[in-house]
Amino acid sequence: MKIQIINGPNLNLLGIREPGVYGNRSFEEYFKELQDRYKDIELTYFQSNVEGELINKLHEVGFSFDGIILNGGGYTHTSVAIADAISGINTPVVEVHVSNIYAREEFRHVSLTGKNCKGVLTGFGLDGYRLAIESLLAG
Numbered sequence: 350m351k352i353q354i355i356n357g358p359n360l361n362l363l364g365i366r367e368p369g370v371y372g373n374r375s376f377e378e379y380f381k382e383l384q385d386r387y388k389d390i391e392l393t394y395f396q397s398n399v400e401g402e403l404i405n406k407l408h409e410v411g412f413s414f415d416g417i418i419l420n421g422g423g424y425t426h427t428s429v430a431i432a433d434a435i436s437g438i439n440t441p442v443v444e445v446h447v448s449n450i451y452a453r454e455e456f457r458h459v460s461l462t463g464k465n466c467k468g469v470l471t472g473f474g475l476d477g478y479r480l481a482i483e484s485l486l487a488g
């Protein structure tokens with residue numbers, strides 16, 4: 350089983366950025382924990398601050414991997430192009446947000462990408478990525 354995690358803009362700053370909202374663990378550290386926990390899954394991680402690079406990665410893995418976990422960061426609320434990329438690939442995508450986007454500013458309440466995903470997990474902190482893996486394993 351192959352699962353690709355894709356993190357969008359500013360998520361390279363997890364652990365440093367607004368710790369009151371996003372916590373104080375880096376994604377790299379958390380990712381190692383996920384790899385240890387799911388030794389039978391080929392888990393890979395990609396982060397970019399560039400919209401087109403996120404789309405290229407979706408295209409690259411979206412016809413061969415078993416699942417994609419996507420946190421599009423701020424592009425979640427704005428990107429028709431990422432939403433179209435999710436619709437255009439075969440691999441199911443689970444959208445994850447560390448914070449609860451519905452408990453924050455109104456502009457974060459809309460996810461353009463979420464409606465093209467298998468499901469959306471929001472507000473569970475980094476544990477949302479583990480829950481997303483569980484949902485992909487469940488099929």
Ligand SMILES: O=C1C[C@@](O)(C(=O)O)C[C@@H](O)[C@@H]1O
Nearest residue numbers: 359420422423446447448457
């Ligand atoms: O960059 C982010 C992170 C986020 O996707 C989250 O993980 O909670 C929520 C977005 O609104 C925000 O722009």
